[in-house]
Amino acid sequence: xxxxxxxxxxxxxxxxxxxxxxxxxxxxxxxxxxxxxxxxxxxxxxxxxxxxxxxxxxxxxxxxxxxxxxxxxxxxxxxxxxxxxxxxxxxxxxxxxxxxxxxxxxxxxxxxxxxxxxxxxxxxxxxxxxxxxxxxxxxxxxxxxxxxxxxxxxxxxxxxxxxxxxxxxxxxxxxxxxxxxxxxxxxxxxxxxxxxxxxxxxxxxxxxxxxxxxxxxx
Amino acid sequence: xxxxxxxxxxxxxxxxxxxxxxxxxxxxxxxxxxxxxxxxxxxxxxxxxxxxxxxxxxxxxxxxxxxxxxxxxxxxxxxxxxxxxxxxxxxxxxxxxxxxxx
Numbered sequence: 001x002x003x004x005x006x007x008x009x010x011x012x013x014x015x016x017x018x019x020x021x022x023x024x025x026x027x028x029x030x031x032x033x034x035x036x037x038x039x040x041x042x043x044x045x046x047x048x049x050x051x052x053x054x055x056x057x058x059x060x061x062x063x064x065x066x067x068x069x070x071x072x073x074x075x076x077x078x079x080x081x082x083x084x085x086x087x088x089x090x091x092x093x094x095x096x097x098x099x100x101x102x103x104x105x106x107x108x109x110x111x112x113x114x115x116x117x118x119x120x121x122x123x124x125x126x127x128x129x130x131x132x133x134x135x136x137x138x139x140x141x142x143x144x145x146x147x148x149x150x151x152x153x154x155x156x157x158x159x160x161x162x163x164x165x166x167x168x169x170x171x172x173x174x175x176x177x178x179x180x181x182x183x184x185x186x187x188x189x190x191x192x193x194x195x196x197x198x199x200x201x202x203x204x205x206x207x208x209x210x211x212x213x214x215x216x217x218x
Numbered sequence: 219x220x221x222x223x224x225x226x227x228x229x230x231x232x233x234x235x236x237x238x239x240x241x242x243x244x245x246x247x248x249x250x251x252x253x254x255x256x257x258x259x260x261x262x263x264x265x266x267x268x269x270x271x272x273x274x275x276x277x278x279x280x281x282x283x284x285x286x287x288x289x290x291x292x293x294x295x296x297x298x299x300x301x302x303x304x305x306x307x308x309x310x311x312x313x314x315x316x317x318x319x320x
Contacts, residue, residue, distance in 0.1 A: 015306040036222050047230035057225055067225055074229040080264065081236040087260045089240030090248050103241035104234060108268055115261050158313030161288030164272040165309030168292055169302050171265040179255075180262045187263030191270040196279055203275070207267030214255035 009128025012113040016166055017136045019159040020051075020109075024140020026154050027054055031145055034062030038145035045141035049104060049134060052200065053077040077201030083208045084111055091123035105130025109163075112170040119174075179214060186210035284320070288313030 024045060031041035036058060048054055053074035060070040085106055092099040105127055114126035154160060175181040187207035194203040249257055273289055274280045291312035295305040 012302070015303040019306075019310075040222050040226060044226045044230065047226065048233045050233050053229060053233065057229060061222065061225065067221055067228075070225045071228050071232070074225075075232045075236075078233045078236050081233070082239045083260060084264065085237050085240030086244065086249075087240065087257045089244035090246065092241035092245035094246070096242055096245075099241040099245040100234070100238045103238045106237050106241075112261075112265060112268075119258050119261075156314060156317060158284070158288055158310035158315075158317065160272075161285040161292075161309040161313035162306045164269045164285065164289050165292035165306050166302070167265050167268040167272060168289060169296055169305045171262060171269060172296055174262045174265060180259060183259035184262035184266040188266035188270045191267035192274070192280075195271065195275050198278075200271070200275060200277070203271055204264060204267045207270075208260060208264050210263035211256050211259035214257075214259040215252070 005122060005124035006128035006131075009110070009113065009122075009125035009130075010132045012125065013109060013129035013132050016109050016162060017132050019154065019162045020133050020136035021140035021143075022152070022154045022157065022159055023051055024137040025144030027051065027058065028141040028144025028146070030055065030062075031058045031141075034058055036061065036145075038142065041145040042138060042142045045138045048074075049137060050074075050078050050081075050107060051137070056200065073199060073201075076199050076205075079201060080108075080204045080208060081106060083205070083211075084108075087111075088114070088121045088123075088126065091121055091126065102127060105134060107133055109133055109166060112167060115170070115174065117173060183210045183213060186213065284313045284316035287316045 027045065028038070028041050031044075032038065036044070044054055044057070056073045056077055057070045060066075060073055085103060088106065088111065092102055107130065110126050110130035110133055113129045114121050114123070116122050116125075171184060175184050187210040190210060191203040191207040194206055273285055274282060288309035292305045292309040295308040300308070
């Protein structure tokens with residue numbers, strides 16, 4: 001474990017960082033259009049740092065959905081971070097405050113790239129990738145909310161397809177055992193079946209339950 | 219405006235708490251052994267769910283659009299053992315191309 005692994009994490013996430021800046025900018029633009037000013041939008045990206053939840057909040061407040069609906073939707077969307085954070089818990093060392101701060105760099109993408117081929121997670125990969133994503137997301141939000149329409153619609157650039165592509169590329173080397181393949185198929189199916197019936201975010205949490213097929217009685 | 223700051227505060231606190239569950243409550247210790255099998259399957263299960271929701275997830279509906287072509291291109295790039303950067307760019311370029319002509 002050399003310090004260069006932080007850089008490896010940053011390098012691994014670089015293809016997605018550009019998408020993160022652009023989506024951060026589009027969050028900033030959307031936020032401003034519903035009356036969330038540049039300061040509030042940037043503070044939200046710096047403190048929440050979870051794209052889908054932030055988009056949900058902006059769109060719900062924009063359609064006057066109310067505080068409770070916005071908070072509930074965002075919390076459901078982010079509920080997956082409870083099981084995800086448990087999976088990487090052993091990596092975090094030091095005092096509680098340090099662990100709490102470092103844990104904020106856990107997002108889907110940094111978590112996904114921090115898993116090594118041997119199935120263990122790597123703290124330096126996660127932190128390196130997480131920092132790059134954090135700076136990209138917050139910078140993008142600030143640019144967008146201060147008038148970054150010129151950056152364009154991420155969908156026109158196909159950037160929304162970059163995310164499933166990243167997750168697919170990271171999934172393929174993981175399904176090297178029959179159990180892992182079964183968990184992936186079950187998780188994907190559960191998510192697909194649930195999408196039409198439950199609020200966004202819930203399908204991912206339910207799919208996480210597929211990992212219980214690995215339960216062994218001690 | 220106050221409403222916005224209340225939402226930002228509550229959502230921020232909830233997210234910080236959710237991300238901290240593992241690292242703060244269990245941090246620095248190996249997970250109990252009988253959980254090993256479960257946790258090692260969390261990544262494939264959640265990654266597959268992320269692929270599905272990012273690919274066809276809409277607001278309580280399945281949305282089939284140009285992203286499918288993008289993911290097919292990514293899959294092809296993966297078959298050809300292309301590096302991650304190429305896989306991601308292939309998906310974006312193919313999706314953008316389909317949207318540009320439709």
